[in-house]
Amino acid sequence: MSSPLAVESVPPRGERPRVLSGIQPTFQLHLGNYLGALRHWAREQDSFENYFCIVDLHALTVVPDPDVVRNSVLELAALYIACGLEPDRSVIFVQSQVPAHAQLGWILECHTPLGWLERMTQYRAKAGTGRERERAAAGLLTYPCLMAADILLYNADYVPVGDDQRQHVELCRDVAQRVNSLRGDIFRLPEPLIRGTGARVMGLDDPTTKMSKSTALTKPAHAVLLLDPPETVRKKIARATTDADPAVAEPVGPGVANLLDIYAALRSLSREEAFAEFAGTSYGALKSATADAINGALEPVQARYRTIRADEPWLLGVLAESAERAADVADATLLRVQRAVGLR
Numbered sequence: 001m002s003s004p005l006a007v008e009s010v011p012p013r014g015e016r017p018r019v020l021s022g023i024q025p026t027f028q029l030h031l032g033n034y035l036g037a038l039r040h041w042a043r044e045q046d047s048f049e050n051y052f053c054i055v056d057l058h059a060l061t062v063v064p065d066p067d068v069v070r071n072s073v074l075e076l077a078a079l080y081i082a083c084g085l086e087p088d089r090s091v092i093f094v095q096s097q098v099p100a101h102a103q104l105g106w107i108l109e110c111h112t113p114l115g116w117l118e119r120m121t122q123y124r125a126k127a128g129t130g131r132e133r134e135r136a137a138a139g140l141l142t143y144p145c146l147m148a149a150d151i152l153l154y155n156a157d158y159v160p161v162g163d164d165q166r167q168h169v170e171l172c173r174d175v176a177q178r179v180n181s182l183r184g185d186i187f188r189l190p191e192p193l194i195r196g197t198g199a200r201v202m203g204l205d206d207p208t209t210k211m212s213k214s215t216a217l218t219k220p221a222h223a224v225l226l227l228d229p230p231e232t233v234r235k236k237i238a239r240a241t242t243d244a245d246p247a248v249a250e251p252v253g254p255g256v257a258n259l260l261d262i263y264a265a266l267r268s269l270s271r272e273e274a275f276a277e278f279a280g281t282s283y284g285a286l287k288s289a290t291a292d293a294i295n296g297a298l299e300p301v302q303a304r305y306r307t308i309r310a311d312e313p314w315l316l317g318v319l320a321e322s323a324e325r326a327a328d329v330a331d332a333t334l335l336r337v338q339r340a341v342g343l344r
């Protein structure tokens with residue numbers, strides 16, 4: 001029998017590698033969330049053991065209205081399923097329903113140097129500078145520790161995300177390595193899984209900045225939302241920033257490159273193949289084909305979404321059952337960590 005003080009190490013891998021990822025329920029999902037993350041999760045469900053989280057605790061960092069959080073959680077859960085995640089192949093759960101996330105988050109905060117957190121690009125962008133930073137929520141700074149807890153609790157092998165989350169996954173690895181070197185081999189080191197096309201969708205109104213939920217909230221022309229009606233999609237794409245050239249030609253500007261990338265991702269083409277299809281044609285042709293490709297992908301998602309939202313008891317049942325399945329795994333990891341740091 002092992003001593004109660006011995007450090008238990010990470011359990012062996014199952015048959016398939018495990019993935020964990022999550023999205024914040026702060027505002028409606030946009031095309032970037034879909035192309036960079038959700039679409040890949042759904043397509044690759046058979047290759048992995050899947051855990052997908054609705055990260056409502058993370059959403060509190062921007063202090064949204066409580067009703068917005070409540071409604072966005074259900075909206076996001078329904079969108080996960082409408083985009084192709086299947087509850088019997090993926091554990092789809094709400095972060096705050098598994099208390100181990102917050103508990104491990106605190107332990108990781110205590111093992112993370114402040115300097116690592118202060119260097120995070122997302123923190124620096126969201127917390128602003130000077131007086132603005134003084135008033136920013138402390139959770140914006142410690143956020144990557146909670147995200148690391150999300151990942152490490154499930155012994156995830158891979159974290160499928162868009163390019164903007166690469167730095168956070170790398171920080172997660174650094175924190176895990178630090179704890180492992182201090183307390184024994186308790187965490188599996190996860191790797192980011194970032195797919196080529198669609199990993200960085202840019203703003204339609206400003207293709208030099210990443211498409212983001214917070215900008216979409218104040219500037220509707222910035223992003224296509226997953227629940228936008230087809231006519232709205234068409235208008236937003238028609239208004240997307242391109243450049244002064246009359247036709248698609250090398251070298252393409254950032255706005256045209258963004259439309260080509262969106263089109264390529266939706267049609268499963270490379271950027272070069274998409275370019276070859278439109279070389280010499282007007283921007284109008286590219287925009288019209290891109291809007292068609294988006295609407296073709298979103299129409300079935302929206303139809304499934306409406307069906308799912310019409311049966312809220314079913315959705316709540318899925319979330320409750322999944323939270324239990326998630327907690328089984330998460331609680332075992334938490335206990336291992338608590339013992340290793342001297343809490344039990």
Ligand code: TYM
Nearest residue numbers: 021022023024032033036037147161162165199200201211
């Ligand atoms: P969030 O909610 O900002 O974004 C969710 C997912 O969408 C991807 N994404 C994009 N991909 C391509 N182009 C874009 N313009 C674009 N914008 C967003 C993101 O990379 C992400 O994969 N911190 C995370 C949520 C999180 C998480 C986790 C992720 C919390 N815990 C654990 C993975 C594992 C976030 O804010 O994502």
